[in-house]
Amino acid sequence: MSGSSSSEGIYQKLARKKTYLEETEVKKDKFKRVLNVYDLTALGTGSTLGTGVYVLAGTVAKSVAGPAVVLSFILAATVSSFSGVCYAEFAGRVPKAGSAYIYSYVAVGEFIAFIIGWNLLLEHTIGTAAVAKAMSNYLDSLLGSPQRKFMERNLPIHVDFLGEYPDVASFLFIMTIALVVAWGVRKSSSLNNLFTTLNLLTIFVVIVSGIYFANMSNWFIPKSEIPAGVNGGNGGFLPFGWTGMVAGAARCFYGFIGFDSIASTGEETKNPKKTIPLAIVLTLFFVTLAYSSVASVLTLMWPYYDQDRDAPFPVIYEHLGLPVFKYLVTGGAIFALFTTLIGCLFPIPRILYAMSSDGLLFNFLSKINEVTKTPFIATIICGISAGLLSTIFNLDQLVDMASIGTLQSYMIVCICVLILRYSDNTLVIRDLNKSEVYTISTWLNLSNTKITNTDTQFVSRVLILIFSVTASVFCICVASWESSHETVRWALSIAIAVSIVILLLTMFMLNRLPQAVESLPFKVPLVPFVPCVSIILNLYLMMELSVKTWIRFGVWLVVGLLIYAFYGLHHSLEGIKNNNEKNEENKQNISEVIVTRF
Structure with missing residues (x-):
């Protein structure tokens, strides 16, 4: 149980998000x-x-x-x-x-x-x-x-x-x-x-x-x-x-x-x-x-x-x-x-x-x-x-x-x-103890839901993950096809065909889901098509780069990960803020317990 909570704590640290608020105060060091x-x-x-x-x-x-x-x-x-x-x-x-x-x-x-x-x-x-x-x-x-x-x-x-x-x-x-x-x-x-x-x-x-x-x-x-x-x-x-x-x-x-x-x-x-x-x-x-x-x-x-x-x-x-x-x-x-x-x-x-x-x-x-x-x-x-x-x-x-x-x-x-386009922006709190069953109707949004909710947000993120992984497989296979032997080409061709089907299906399913209603000065047109195609094109061009480039990139990445692990993870302002909020909650809970007892 402790191992599970420990891994959950690490995940929460890695996945913590920055809260952006419009700044109303004039800071001394502001640009x-x-x-x-x-x-x-x-x-x-x-x-x-x-x-x-x-x-x-x-x-x-x-x-x-x-x-x-x-x-x-x-x-x-x-x-x-x-x-x-x-x-x-x-x-x-x-x-x-x-x-x-x-x-x-x-x-x-x-x-x-x-x-x-x-x-x-x-x-x-x-x-x-x-x-x-x-x-x-x-x-x-x-x-x-x-x-x-x-x-x-x-x-x-x-x-x-x-x-x-x-x-x-x-x-x-x-x-x-x-x-x-x-x-x-x-x-x-x-x-x-x-x-x-x-x-x-x-x-x-x-x-x-x-x-x-x-x-x-x-x-x-x-x-x-x-x-x-x-x-x-x-x-x-x-x-x-x-x-x-x-x-x-x-x-x-x-x-x-x-x-x-x-x-x-x-x-x-x-x-x-x-x-x-x-x-x-x-x-x-x-x-x-x-x-x-x-x-x-x-x-x-x-x-x-x-x-x-x-x-x-x-x-x-x-x-x-x-x-x-x-x-x-x-x-x-x-x-x-x-x-x-x-x-x-x-x-x-x-x-x-x-x-x-x-x-x-x-x-x-x-x-x-x-x-x-x-x-x-x-x-x-x-x-x-x-x-x-x-x-x-x-x-x-x-x-x-x-x-x-x-x-x-x-x-x-x-x-x-x-x-962000498929995020649930409502203030409804989801019951985490409630087990959710996602049917075909949920995945394909057969009910034609027009407003995002926790269910559509979950489905969208799973589809985005599937699309990203499939796009990686597709681009690797396409980049390797020309230089492969005849027997390997058959396997790559099958993988490419299957990948195309999955990519089109996930884009269709994403298109069926409702998008968040937001007032923005500029919006990407034709979502999810434009971002999805961009993901594929970027991945493909990455696969065209040399092995030496990937090795040098890997070395640079390792150096960065070491800096994050030994410094950034412990000095993150978002992490410090979260810890302070938890400490305040713990103090408040202790105070409530004491008041209740006496």
């Missing part, structure tokens, strides 16, 4: 609310339109997807859009700093929230390091590679899993941006707006010049015209097949990481319940349009197999004999990467602030500077950490780790939307 729709849209657009436009498109086109990189970006945009609308709904529910961490803390529970927050720290830290590395490589290449030549000659690194030399320039870039971000949100936002404007002008120049020099034959190059010794696949629009296009989408998804930085500004935004959802939707629209246009002109201007991995557009303009455009685009790329650097670094100290304020991470990370009104210490620590990563690792090594934490976070947010 300044100065950001509007334009600021947030510029932040999201600037943090997203960087490496993906100027580096990633050429890399994916060259050896992964070919001209179908356009479809890869569209597929990645679809996944991001589905997740984005879920983010938008949550931002309206919980307008606080912390992004998906706060959202999952309110909806699912503390343990899942810590995992999500920890993964977001990984995503943005590595994303910051990757952008700084790309910017350093870009600028170094423009100047004739002086840093590379000097460092390889004097300070080479002879370790397989590290870079060839210490990239000091990338460290300095990050620390400069860290100081700007720590200086104040209004200052960093103004600088971000300026760089974003210059970035959009550069992209406009690229698209217009690309249309002028476009050659449709570059989308349909036959295999016979591909030079010997060049990995050009089978030629045509899909030289590496549909699998290459999907694999390209998994890589292109890195280019859409950034819009969630908008959701971390809840305590610095004017009217966040309306501003944040609108900014997320606008950001996804502009970013998708820009990526699709840039990927199109890139592959139309020059053959996909001859693209440059590090700086595709400057090399293309050099081949076309347009040196002015080369330097113009290179300069625009530098400004764009600076903007992306701000967008990547901006959310990290705010996520640290949210987690440490809740007691799950160390308390000193939640200190707000009296002068700048920003988490100054956390920002500098984030800058140093990302700077060290960019100094010792290669760009490819950093990019490989950037997506997995984001995809998992997006998936959890979608699950949270489903959980």
Whole structure:
């Protein structure tokens, strides 16, 4: 019996939820609310339109997807859009700093929230390091590679899993941006707006010049015209097949990481319940349009197999004999990467602030500077950490780790939307000693109940669990089918068919259940279809990532679990509050017993 109560106590600790209340008191350490729709849209657009436009498109086109990189970006945009609308709904529910961490803390529970927050720290830290590395490589290449030549000659690194030399320039870039971000949100936002404007002008120049020099034959190059010794696949629009296009989408998804930085500004935004959802939707629209246009002109201007991995557009303009455009685009790329650097670094100290304020991470990370009104210490620590990563690792090594934490976070947010949409918001207290029997009528809601209750909430959560597990099996089987032997393919095909039936059935059953009646500034359309499809797409892209990425992710996760087990679990403010409430109840019960006896 004691073992049962002990396990129940552990479960209650892991599943305790954060109670969000609108703040009416002015706190001494509260952020300044100065950001509007334009600021947030510029932040999201600037943090997203960087490496993906100027580096990633050429890399994916060259050896992964070919001209179908356009479809890869569209597929990645679809996944991001589905997740984005879920983010938008949550931002309206919980307008606080912390992004998906706060959202999952309110909806699912503390343990899942810590995992999500920890993964977001990984995503943005590595994303910051990757952008700084790309910017350093870009600028170094423009100047004739002086840093590379000097460092390889004097300070080479002879370790397989590290870079060839210490990239000091990338460290300095990050620390400069860290100081700007720590200086104040209004200052960093103004600088971000300026760089974003210059970035959009550069992209406009690229698209217009690309249309002028476009050659449709570059989308349909036959295999016979591909030079010997060049990995050009089978030629045509899909030289590496549909699998290459999907694999390209998994890589292109890195280019859409950034819009969630908008959701971390809840305590610095004017009217966040309306501003944040609108900014997320606008950001996804502009970013998708820009990526699709840039990927199109890139592959139309020059053959996909001859693209440059590090700086595709400057090399293309050099081949076309347009040196002015080369330097113009290179300069625009530098400004764009600076903007992306701000967008990547901006959310990290705010996520640290949210987690440490809740007691799950160390308390000193939640200190707000009296002068700048920003988490100054956390920002500098984030800058140093990302700077060290960019100094010792290669760009490819950093990019490989950037997506997995984001995809998992997006998936959890979608699950949270489903959980909250089918939650029972009534004040009816359920008799826990009463045994419930759930019939087919209950599962299919044959009585056409229009208002959520404890029964429909229970059924919905079981269905969400079944859907999530089945979606995992489905994505693993689909990702493994192409590389499997003929006999294994039959088994995988059966598993895929069964999974599809279960997925469709659970979505149908969820659709039959009533949803909570809530007044929100933005709601995800077509629930449960949109969140469910988003879960599947996010899981599938996760399965396309390499085994090494999963191993590194596992190591990071273990470190986080140790911190939570030995610190966060015991210092959680929600846990302390629950213990205090229980102590008060015990004192009250003892007092009542004493009064009764006497």
